[in-house]
Amino acid sequence: MYCPYDKFGRRFSTAFYTRTLSNLEKCDREWLVYSKELYKVFCFCCKVFRKGISKSKLDGEGYADWHHVITRVKEHEISLDHLTNRNKWFDMRKRLNLNETIDKVQHEQFKKERDYWKQVLLRIIAMVKFLAKHNLAFRGSIEKLYQKSNGNLLGVIEMLEEFDPVIKEHVRRIKSEGLYVHYLGHLIQNELISLLAEEIKKELIKKIKEAKYYSIILDCFLNVDDTSRKGLFDITLEELKSLGEL
Structure with missing residues (x-):
């Protein structure tokens, strides 16, 4: 008062x-x-x-x-x-x-849908990491489930659909509801690859900065036009600067 x-x-x-x-x-x-x-x-x-x-x-x-x-x-x-x-x-x-300022049923439905998409993305990311780690091709000539030559990622989805309830539900939605946003297309694959590559690069740079000495293999590090000693040195120097190493 x-x-x-x-x-x-x-x-x-x-x-x-x-x-x-x-x-x-x-x-x-x-x-x-x-x-x-x-x-x-x-x-x-x-x-x-x-x-x-x-x-x-x-x-x-x-x-x-x-x-x-x-x-x-x-x-x-x-x-x-x-x-x-x-x-x-x-x-x-x-x-x-009572923490009931919105409709409780709708709130629970929202949380359930949010968790579903989270589980779908976690599985897709795991597939992308597996294929990239083993240097396997992601896509084929067709980007549709259960079609010949549709690539490794969709093939893994088809295999998991037999055992994993989350992927089974995801495939059901795609087939029965014509789900447009399903995160299985090449655009999301490329985006996930880029994001993972960026995180790997950050971790490598962190370890290099912590090391007292490190070596560089130039024949698989960069594409160069000038293969002279000075040309190799200059392009390596510029790349290290761009990575924040110098």
Whole structure:
């Protein structure tokens, strides 16, 4: 509870923060808030949940007539709009405490779909790493499942579909729903290869920087036009600079 002041620094009573019920029990007006910047009080729930134009200063620009504030607050708290907005606020606060501010079924469905795609991508990345590690071709002449000459990656998908429930569901979606975004095409393969290559390069550069000495094999390191000693030195120097080695 904050004791209000007007813009001239005059202090006012905080009695209007408390309501006395018919049985003489006292309760706080939780919905009443004071702005130290504006020197005004507001009805929090009406300010947040009000529909349409403001009907009073308490749910609009704020109230600062401190000599009549108690009367105005009492009138406001029994109004239909205030009671409706207060109920909305109480309901929202309850759902926030229960972490149920959005539809629970839809939220669970979203999480399930998110986890599904995560599992699909993890498997595709594992396939890309396997094929790249063993220097195997990714694609054939056709990019369709269960077609001849469709390449190694789709072939591995077809094999896993017999055993892995995630891939089985993914293939089912592709075949029955005509799934357009399935992450099995050449574009995503190339992107994953590039991302993995970049991470491998970063790790190699890190290890090289930590080493006291290292050697370079030029015949498989770069394509060069000038094979003289100076030409090899110059292009190696430029490459090391581009990698942040020098």
